[in-house]
Amino acid sequence: MLASIARFRRDVDGSIAPVIALSLIPIITAVGAAIDYSRANKFRTNMQTALDSALLAGAKDGTSGWAQVAANMFDANLTARARYGSAASPSFVQQADGIYTGIVAGSVQTSVLAMLNIFSLPVSARATAAASDPDNSCILTLDHGQPASHVALTLNGAPIVNLSGCSIRSNTSLNCNGHDGNVTKAISAGTSAGCGQPKSNAITVPDVYAPLATNITKQCGASKPGVTWTPGLAPSGGGVVVVTSGGRTEYHICGDLNLTGTGSFTPAADTVIVIENGSLNIANNAAVTITRTVVVLTGDNTNASAVNFPNGNGKTGSLTLGPPLDAADPWQGVALYQDPALTNNVDNKWGPGASFSADGLVYLGNSNVVTDGNTSSSNAQCSKFVMNSFVTNGKVNLDFDQSVATCSAIGLKQWGGIVVHLMN
Secondary structure: OHHHHHHHHHOOOOOHHHHHHHHHHHHHHHHHHHHHHHHHHHHHHHHHHHHHHHHHHHHHHOOOOHHHHHHHHHHHHHHHHOOOEEEOOOEEEEOOOOEEEEEEEEEEEOOOHHHHOOOEEEEEEEEEEEEOOOOOEEEEEOOOOOOOOOEEEEEOOOOEEEEEOOEEEEOOEEEOOOOOOOOOOEEEOOOEEOOOOEEOOOOOOOOOOHHHHHHOOOOOOOOOOOEEEOEOEOOOOOOEEEEEEOOEEEEEEEOOEEEOOEEEEOOOOOEEEEEEOOOEEEOOOOEEEEOOEEEEEEOOOOOOOOEEOOOEOOEOEEEEEOOOOOOOOOOOOEEEEEOOOOOOOOOEEEOOOEEEEEOEEEEEEEEEEEEOOEEEOOOOOOEEEEEEEEEEOOOOEEEEEOOHHHHHHHOOOOOOOOOEEEOO
């Protein structure tokens, strides 16, 4: 008997087969489960992609039927991608703050896991998106290169703000500094503090006006004697070079253009006044109106380029501008334009004696403007002041109007794209 026991202990023939058979059960189950979970994850990824695209399409549509637009897009995209599972109808919601959300649930049928009575794996996806407001601002600060927390638009003191159909907007932050500004809307890519109808964390507005610089030509070279002009007749003298470009008359002012007296310049056709290597200076007691004309500031960046008004203390000056109106004119809707290549001495400080009214675009893209004076639409039509930063002090009067019809009438072009971005 002892010998038989010893032989049994030494004999292992045939024992490996049942061991392997038993070990294959968890191995095959694990491999099968991995395949099932991989298919579920792939379907969830496809479902997330379809939901993201659907939410972006719906938010960009922006109409009352945006949710149906999103649902149609989701169905079309998922049908093209669905191989392993199915999804229920997604739910789309627009929140009060303009944030869009989408939620969808689905399931993937299993193969190997079904042997363990797990017949499907649940999957879900969620997406959140924000849509920017089209830009209808009367005052826009670009604040180049600054973080969103930097304040580029500040209304100090007790400004008198009358905005009709437009907003104030900053590509960084803005602060009404204890005065709500009486604004229709205060929009910022950073924070809007102390302003009426604030909206923070908005999309930054691209500088759609910088490319207009390609229309600038220069004629003065190194000459810059400057010109003193009382509008009435066209500017003339040794510091003026007159050329015709694209069927338009261009008066190139070599150096400073000094506006004096009381008068107006209203040409019969669109006109360009190009100030090269100089500033636009409004003399004491001057009251000047220039219409159907764009005033362009350009140069080689060695001289100051600014718009200078009397600084108060009994000294006043008034400048009223109206832009070119011809739809074929590349300067249509532009009243004042500073070459974005200029960065040297381009800041502006307008004193209490300043009165600056303009219809159309006033573009001072690199200028930091501080004003104690009044700024407005000249004919209560359509104005847009664009600068790097803007600060008001005291009882400044900001009086602007915009409407789709009046802006279209003078050809003011604005960034109207609704940019939508995912937030998750």
